[in-house]
Each structure stands twice: as C-alpha cells, then as structure tokens.
Amino acid sequence: MYRSHKNGELRIEDISKEVTLCGWVQNSNDLGGVTFVNIRDRYGITQLVFNMETDSDLCTKARSLGREFVIQAKGIVIERESKNKKNPTGEIEINVSELTILKEAKLPPFTIEDETDGGDELRMKYRFLDLRRNPLKNNLLLRHRIGLETRKYLDSLEFIEIETPYLIKSTPEGARDFVVPSRMNEGEFYALPQSPQTFKQLLMVSGYDRYYQIVKCFRDEDLRADRQPEFTQIDCEMAFVEQEDIIQTFEGLIKHLFSNVKGLEFENEFPRMTYDKCMEIYGSDKPDIRFGMEFNEMNDIVKGKDFAIFDAAELIIGINAEGAANYSRKQLDNLTKWVQRPQVGAKGLIYVKCNEDGSFKSSVDKFYNQEELAKWAEKCNAKAGDLILVLSGETDKVRSQMNDLRLHMGTELGLRDPKVFKPLWVMDFPLLEWDEETERYHAMHHPFTSPKPEDMKLIDSDPKAVRANAYDLAINGVEVGGGSIRIHDRAIQSRMFDLLGFTKEEAEDQFGFLMNAFEYGAPPHGGLAFGFDRICSIFGGTDSIRDFIAFPKNNNGRDVMIDAPSHIDEKQLKELSLALNVKKPLNI
C-alpha cells in the first residue's frame, strides 16, 4: 500500500504518529522559511509542511511541485499553529521527512476548484479532470449512496434483483430504438431496451413476485438538456398486488431514501391528486406543489362583458401571484413578452393589481369595472398587494401556457426552494391519448397498462374516457417515477393493441411472446420505474441529470472525451452485412 492514511482522516488525536499520505497537489504556499502544500484525495485535504532551515533539499523539492502532481509524503502529524476549523483535518499538519513525486502533471486546462474557470465544452472534453472537483465528486458519492439505500430497502422486503438482457428485439412502438446489427444472423438486428418492461412482466409470470433492477435504458431521441441517450432506471415489479400496495411500497422507498440519504423525515402520507385535478389546477401532470398559485377557472365571471378575447376563449384561467402588486410596468411588459415567446406561445397576458387601498388596476379596465375586478380577486383569493395574472384560449393550450407562467412566477418570487421537497402522487391517468398527427390513439403510459376495471365498459364506446390504473410520482415538479397495474390477460392485451392501431400480425410478431405467456398462468401484477438519474439530481438540488452521470453525452449524443461515436472500418461493416447509405460523402 502506498499510504497509511487517507487525506480526510487525521485528527488532533493522531499527533506524533508517523504517516504516509498520497494524493494530488491542490495548492502550495511559500512563506519564506516554510512551504505549505495541500494534498488532496477523494476523502479530503491535508496540509503538508516543509521547513527550509531543517531540510533545504526537501523544501526545495516541495517548492517544485506543480498543481495536480501526484505525490507521496511521509512524516509526523503535528498540531497546527493556526487551526482551520472548516477543514476536518484543519487542526493538524504533517511535518514531512520524505517526499516522492509519483507522477508529474501538466497544468490542467481549468482549475480544479469548487468554482472552476472552465467552460462546459472544455470540462466535457477533460471530464476526467472535471470529476476531480468536489461538486461532481459529491454528486457521484450521492448517487452511490442512493443506489445502496435503494437496494437495502428493497432487499429488506424480499425483492430480488434479476438482470434482464440488453440485446433484445426492436419494437417500433414508442420512442426510437437503438439497434445492434447481428453478425451471426445476417440482416438482423437486436435492439437495446428502452426499459425491461416485457421481461419484468415475464418474471411475474415466472413467479418471481418481487423483482427489481437498477438498469441502463436506451432511447434514440433528439436530446434536450435533461435527456441522455442512455439513462438508468430503478425498475420494479410485484405480483399479487393492487395499486395501493405498490404505492405504499414505493412511497416507503422514497421516504427511506429521504431519511437515510438526506436526513429528512416525512411523517404523513404523500398527497395524491388525480390527473384530471392536476390538469385543472396546475395545468401539468407533474405539478410543483412547493407553492400554491393554483389555477382559477374564470369563465363564469369574465365572459359576456364585451371583451372579445375572453368571449371567444374556451377557457380563462387566473392565478394569484401573492405580494406581486408592486410589479413595475416594465416587469409586467417583460412577463407579457415571456409568455409570448414561442416556447410558451400565449397571445397576451392580462393582469390585475390589487392595490393596498382596496382598488384594482388592470390591463382591461376598459371592459371591467372595479366591482367586477373585485369578483376576480375573490375568485382568485387575491388580497391587497397581490397580482392576478390571466391567460385565455383553447383548454389544453392555455393550461400548458399557464403552467409555464406559474412555474416562472414561482421561481421569480423565490417559492421553489431546492432544499424543500414536496412529493405528489398523480393518479388515474387516462389510458389513451389521441395523437392529432398520426390520427390514432397512443398509450399514455405504455401498451401494457391496465384499464381501470370499472371503466372497461367504455373501451369500445368512448376509449379516451377510459382511465388507467396508472400513477406517477412527482417531486418539486419533476416526474421521478411512474407505473401501473398491468394487463395480464391475453384478450385485453390484444384489444389494447387493436386500439393502438396494431394489426393482429404486428401485435403477434412483436409481442406474441408476452401474450402467449399470459395464457400459461399470469398473476395479477404491476410495478413502477424511477428515473435514477432524476432522483439523484433532485436529491442533489439541481435540474441537470448530466452532473450526476460520470461520463455523459452532449446534446448531439457524443462523448467528446473519447470521441464517440466514430467511423468503423469497411471490414467490420462487411462482417455485419451492412453498407453505409449516407447523403453526403464522409470526410474520414
């Protein structure tokens, strides 16, 4: 072993011990006769001290050390004169007697500090250096901890982890698959799993009644900031259970994680809300309930007053931004511009200021008198000092726009504290959603989700009214997980594929193995999957999953550090019975 101790562990009790430390040079400081070097590893930082008077050769060597050199230092633990209470090892230092340079280092292209001077792209290219910084290191340690506690909790409930295959079958339904050409089966392809869904259901048919897996999943989608082509799920499934059992079990998991990883206790059950209610009062199926600012539907009090925009609107929604009556004209103009951006897409924004004197000032004073605006305020529970913001239009659109505005106002007014955690179960999702573009139904969750038994009677007459036994868990406005009770009957599964526009042959070809399995004794079952990267980022208090993945891809799906993907040679292509079919010649 190159070291006797790690750099985070020596304390005042260790004084006079002879120790050997290894690590990276964080920084150094020459004070004439004395040189201090801070040595860093994953566990902490320890101060080394070299004295020019007692050993000038050694001290000269210490002065030659560059940042990020890898060194080994042997010496005696002594008490520091000026203690640093912020550092756990800040009461001691090492009086070094032997110094070995294990490896020199080039000057890093950015500083290895909590706040670095490196830009995003540079840090992605030198990810191995960026990973040395505390913020990223702490993220990976947090991730490890969450994985560990997840397994501990599930193991205590007799869940067993079973690995499902990565080389599976491509199914064009849902998101786009990554495919893997098979050399041994000419012209054929595997697909990488978007989730282990069908396999975990087969495991239920096999009798493994409590399954989990922390597993990579793959989706070849156009990437956004919080998406990665490969991501990790905590994937779970249970048999002989009802929806309530699953919710209890996994609410327990999240509480266990909050308690053991964050030291936060949730005494009460997580609140629950139906999908319909969520859409009505938050315009979102993953509302951030750290703050109120709920939607108020105002059609009955604002229509019929000759304000053409409202009269023509399907839905008029008002929210109350408490204490924001002091917004300036410029702030209100900016808000209007904000909702008019194409990302939000509203035509305009109506406001009503509730003045301290009990009067109202609105952008529609021409159409609504003080008495009428008082009704608005009453509807929105607005009191003096508050600001009412109103959007109108087609139901789905205005809800979505108002959701954006609500979250924006929540952020502006400081109501979204990353240290506060508000979980919410969203229940009773619709089974299907109509897709205008393809003119057919899509499964809201996935094709294996069971309709609610009491809604089965609507499946032919009014499919979109059928609710599913499906549920999501949202925390602070982020969907961290979701699941459902599954279909376990061949006939219902087959009917579901009909509804989704599969021909019998397509359904059989792609999912025949599952429907077949259902005929050999399938237990009632259901489950859920959490986004592991998402849970980590929520626990870490940020939005970006990329900071919780050791080696992420950029928005073009590239790993710029290793430079992947890349070209492969002609021989490899030939072995795979493939030829390139590119639109423009490649610049190899």
Added chain:
Amino acid sequence: MYRSHKNGELRIEDISKEVTLCGWVQNSNDLGGVTFVNIRDRYGITQLVFNMETDSDLCTKARSLGREFVIQAKGIVIERESKNKKNPTGEIEINVSELTILKEAKLPPFTIEDETDGGDELRMKYRFLDLRRNPLKNNLLLRHRIGLETRKYLDSLEFIEIETPYLIKSTPEGARDFVVPSRMNEGEFYALPQSPQTFKQLLMVSGYDRYYQIVKCFRDEDLRADRQPEFTQIDCEMAFVEQEDIIQTFEGLIKHLFSNVKGLEFENEFPRMTYDKCMEIYGSDKPDIRFGMEFNEMNDIVKGKDFAIFDAAELIIGINAEGAANYSRKQLDNLTKWVQRPQVGAKGLIYVKCNEDGSFKSSVDKFYNQEELAKWAEKCNAKAGDLILVLSGETDKVRSQMNDLRLHMGTELGLRDPKVFKPLWVMDFPLLEWDEETERYHAMHHPFTSPKPEDMKLIDSDPKAVRANAYDLAINGVEVGGGSIRIHDRAIQSRMFDLLGFTKEEAEDQFGFLMNAFEYGAPPHGGLAFGFDRICSIFGGTDSIRDFIAFPKNNNGRDVMIDAPSHIDEKQLKELSLALNVKKPLNI
C-alpha cells in the same frame, strides 16, 4: 394485497389462523371425499384441503383446477394428519372456505418439476415457464445473494459503484465489438463495451481510488457452451496500491462470498503459483487443484532407448492415475481414442500399469525393460496399483493435450467433487504472446497491463520474456477473475501499443484520451474483474453459466423466446444511413 401469507411460511404455530394464499397449482389429488391441492409460489408449497361432504360446490371447483392455474384460497390453518417432514410447511394444511381462480392456464409444454420432461430447445422457447422450476429459481436467488454480498463487502471497504457508459467507441483490438449505428451522427457507430477498462482507469485518474461496478459486457464472438454475447462482470479498480494489496482485497471478497453464501470458511491464504509453474505441472493457466496428478517431465529417463517417438519428441510428460492399474484393455483403448479425437489431438497414448506384484505392464515393453519402467514409476510417484499415462510431442501441444487428459482422468476417477472448492492465484503472466497467424505480439491480458518493473529492461531485446504484474484467480479449473497493475505512464503505454503493432496514429485515434489523461496526474493503480456468471455457476456447482442467467441466448446468439435478433424496417435503416449488404436475398 391478494394474500396474507406466502406459501413457504405457515407452521404448526399458525394453527387456527385465517389466511389467504395465492399461487400456482403444483398438483392435486382426489381421495374420494377429500381433494388436496398443492399451491406454489417463489417461497414454497402449501397444501390446500377441500372436503366434498362439508362443501361439495367448493370441492368440485377445486377438482376443476388444472396444473399452473393461478388461484387465491382463503381458509383456516389446520394440523395435518400425515405430516411431511421434508416440506417446511408439511405439518399444516389449509381448510379452504373460498377459492378464486385468478387466471386459468394452458397445460405447460413440459412439467414444472425439479426433473422436467422438456428438452433444451423447448425450455428456452418457454423460458418463462422453465424459470418456475426450483433448480433455475434457486440459481437466480443464488445470483441475487452473491450480488448482494459482493456489494456489502466492497461497500464496507469504501469502494463506490460508478456507472460507466454503454455507448462507447469501437476499438478493433481484442475481441469483436458489437456496434450501434448513430442516427444523429451520420455514418458513425458507437460500440458496446467489452469491459469498462478504460473508463475505470480514467476514474482512477479522477481520484476515485476504489471503484466497482456489477456491469454487463459484450463480445461478438462465436459462441461456445459457456459463452454468452452479453455477460456480467464484477469490475473493480484501486489506486495507490500494489499487486499484493489487490490480491488481499479480492481474496477477501471471495472468502466473504464463500462464508456468507455457502457457509464455507477458508482459514488459510489461497495458494499461489506462477504461470510458468502452472504450465509445467498442469499444462494450464487455470489448473483444477482439487486433485494432484501433476505432470512429470520424463525426457531424461525415456530418451535414447530406440523408441523413435520419444526420441523425436520435444517433451515427454507422464501422469500418475492412482489406483487405475485395473483399467481394462478396452478402457485403455478408449482413453487412446479419447486423446486422439481432434479436440485433443494427440497421436497416441503410452501407458504403464504398476501391478500389485511389483511388476510393470506397458504398451512400450518392446523398448523399456522392467528396471527402466521402475524408473518411470519412481519419477511419477506411482506405486503398485497405479496407472502411468504418457504423452509426448511439441511442448505447448503436449502440455495442452496432457491437461485435457488429466482433467478427463480426474473426472473418471471421481476426483472433481463440485462441493469442494480449491482457489488458486496464478501469478506473473507473460506480458505478451506471439500470434503465429498475424505474426505479431498480442497482449496476454490487455494492452493496459503493466510490465514488471524488473523486466522492463527486456522490453526491447526479448519482449516475450517480459512478465506482467498480472494475476488470475482460478477455482476448480475455471478462471473466475483476473487483473493486473496497469500502466499509468504515457511513454510506457505508447511503447506497449508499438509492440502490439499499432501505428502512432492508430494508438492516438483509439486510446489518445487515456494516454492524454495519464499526463494530468495519474496515480499508480490496478484492479481486477470477476466473471459474475462464472462465480454464480461455480457456487451453484455446475459448469453452465446459461443456467444462471434469466434470459440467455442460444449458441447462435438468438433469444428464441422473443425471437431476437430480427429484421427492422426500411425506414429505420434509412434513418440510420444504412443499407443491407447481404449475400443472399432475405426471406422476410
């Protein structure tokens, strides 16, 4: 919850409790007035009893149950008249008052019993039914347990699990990669990792000094019985350590697993042997040391006696099959045929029987007299009753042939008890091996393995004499893991790529990121990877890893249950900028 208890947990103490059980019908038995049904789940089997006199409707319903029906039964726990001590629930049965058929089942194509009547292919197609059988279920439970204990041990030593990417860069060196076409990067491909080797080394450069991951790896190789295109590794790496530290740490892991999973304690250190010694006395770098039968090199006593075959041979090896002097002529003929099969490839087999009366009977009596044969016996430590078997030829070949014969004899003589476990560290592997076909050196482990510092001087003059700081762990003749101290210096890594026939440009293009990382402060590091599937199969007492994988592929790399790989549609190919280039038209 559909059930109050599982089928393995009710005991005599539970008598008079009202319980609800769920599971699969294992079998049933009508005894006139009474019908017994055994209900099974993952946890065990419980007997249900139905009485025709007290409730004929219910009993009739019970009689209608087919094998593998999924049922729910409510009733009272009562004491059995005839107890079954072999079954943990064998002292009680359930007097059923309510019976619900949750799902009917078609008759399975093979019996769901420990010994089934289904052939391999049928069971692979219906893997979800095969997984219901106890032997496979116990294998998956064992696998879960080993995973759990592995994490427990490594966590206790502050290893952290870090996920490395699956979509990486293709490197033609080593085994063949599976590749994944990138839609967003036209004409480019990711590769699936053959191991996370380079990433775990980067993590060492990043300072994560104790890393592990239980991770899928991929190799597109022609498959043998014990190979799968996707397999799982326990992948580990440590920094600031020497070879001895790594061996101690992971010997500790294996001892922890034996102790906690099998209840077996290893008091002493695992034996160690150099690669050279292993080849000399076992002809294998993964010898099965559950039995002796070591090689004896006999050149000095058998040459020069006019026996042309031996005189022409580079090496003559004898082994002593103890107690086998009673082998019949037919048995010896069969042994000769066995070694002459192309899989072994020996030209012939010489034997010497050491008779009880002290005389010898050999197949070369024409050339060697009794006195000379006595010397053979002395050389091989053979006593009366033993059988000496001798092969000769070119060194590498005869060692390999004799290894096959030794293992065969060990099996024939019952010396390879699957309940006995004999680990062995094989040390000091050569750094390089010469490949006759490509006429260049290959890395014996991989290109990142460090030469022994004391052998560095030979790297230019006699590369194949250079030994590596590389080690394997073999248990019972199976290589369960291996690793090495890695190169952490750009210049040495670059020299290594030269030796392996890389041009500077190829080395830079494929591994530039790693060599680059070494320049920014790389600590000395090393590690090891265990074959998780292999460890499971060894612990389970069999050779076949397939039985320890939930959904394995067959020898053509196919999953016959889901029928993958399969064709993908023209649109998908086009999106990926690919065209098929098949030799014969596809029969789609």
